[in-house]
Amino acid sequence: MATINTLARPYAKAAFEHACAVAQTDAWVNMLALAASFVESPEVTAQLRNPALTTARKCAFVAELCAERIDESFRNFLVALSENDRLELLPTVREQFDALKAEADRALEVQIETAHELNAEQLQTLAAALSKRLDRTVQPTPIVNPALIGGLIIRAGDLVIDGSVRGKLNQLAEALKS
Structure with a gap:
């Protein structure tokens, strides 16, 4: 069985590569931190584990929480995570993104x-x-x-x-x- 780090790694790398390409690594650090903090809360975790909600509704739920502080590319990132049932990986994705940024910044x-x-x-x-x-x-x-x-x-x-x-x-x- 794959570990959480293994599952989160491709998402963190893709997010980092995109953020570097558009020169928005600091903005992505903030957006990931915000979304991850929501996902870590027990109330949001309970909603994400609710089998009655569709993946689109789960994504919309997280996007609504972050509404005014995320951009369209981050919203698309949330959609990709949601479609693969990986929204709960956001805290780990954030950690790995931060590590990639620190490595790039030396x-x-x-x-x-x-x-x-x-x-x-x-x-x-x-x-x-x-x-x-x-x-x-x-x-x-x-x-x-x-x-x-x-x-x-x-x-x-x-x-x-x-x-x-x-x-x-x-x-x-x-x-x-x-």
Whole structure:
């Protein structure tokens, strides 16, 4: 059985390619976010799962919710999703679209987990160093986790840099065991 990501991927790629072709990636980010937020609500999900509604009515329902904030090409995108019974994939399509846009923009969201809150200067210095190392524009998200004791953990996509005291102690414990 196909996973949700596998089902959403072609729609996200098609939407991204269209948005790039018409130079409206930011507008599509906003439209996808809006439609996805509606689809994630329990009331809308219940309507989309209602077997009494036709696919055209389901599409019209979502389009009515977003009415004044979507354009005709996005409405056509909703029709394509609806015809294939994929409207519930909108949140996943949005995530994948955002990832494609970030890759094209050479941007990366980075989580910086520390034991204590970082000031703006420290966060900016870390972001600059990470931007240079990763060759991308870094958008840092600070997270405070007192369980780290000290140091920090950086998560950038699938890259994890563990410079925490806890991580160093775990490495030392592993080295002593072997």
